[in-house]
Amino acid sequence: MRDFATATPAASFEEAALAELPLLYRTARRMTRNDSDAEDLVGSALLQAAKAWDRFDGRFARAWLIQILRNVHLGELRRLRSRPQETSDLLVEPGDEGFWQEVNWRLASAQVLAELDHLPEEFRLAVALVDVEEMDHSEAAAALGVPEATLRTRLFRGRKKLRAKLAQLI
Known part of the structure; x- marks a missing residue:
């Protein structure tokens, strides 16, 4: 496992994020059950992780990134529950929802x-x-x-x- 604590801050964040990106996306997809929302969730989580990278101790980057992903998701769920739901929010747009991925x-x-x-x-x-x-x-x-x-x-x-x-x- 790579020791991210000894690498330069910007380079090590980029390395950690890129190394765990597939896992983050799959986990986000399981959380949101939607490809588009999963992409948004990963983007928001990586933004939060980049801001907090200086506080990361260098161990368990995968777990740290997933925990941030989970916290961002929970925050979004709380935010959605606290606002009134608009009619447009109830409309579901058709999409393949990963159909071609599942075919494989x-x-x-x-x-x-x-x-x-x-x-x-x-x-x-x-x-x-x-x-x-x-x-x-x-x-x-x-x-x-x-x-x-x-x-x-x-x-x-x-x-x-x-x-x-x-x-x-x-």
Whole structure:
């Protein structure tokens, strides 16, 4: 793992952001369930991360960036809940929603990911970070801002719900 604490600040932020960009996008996509919103979320999170880079201790860049992504997402959800919903907000624009990306997956993988997207967020993110993104428990817990025991509980419950959903399809 690269030690970002010893690199120059601007270069190390750029390196960390670029290295984790695919993960950030996939995680944002799981949070928002929408490609366009995921792109906006990643952009906002990277802007926040760039502003806070001087306070980063150089360890666990992946977890630090995901935690910022999560915090920006939660802030946006709070902001949306606090304002009255306009009629135009209720209109859904058609889009491919990653259709062509999903075509490349095997049918079984696509079905698992589709069912994963239906899980409540706390379970969805835990399962996605550990099982899909292959993060270790300590790093995923840090990214979600929860103790490892909480992460393990969410993993257990999320996997159980996912198994039950998939069993209904078979």
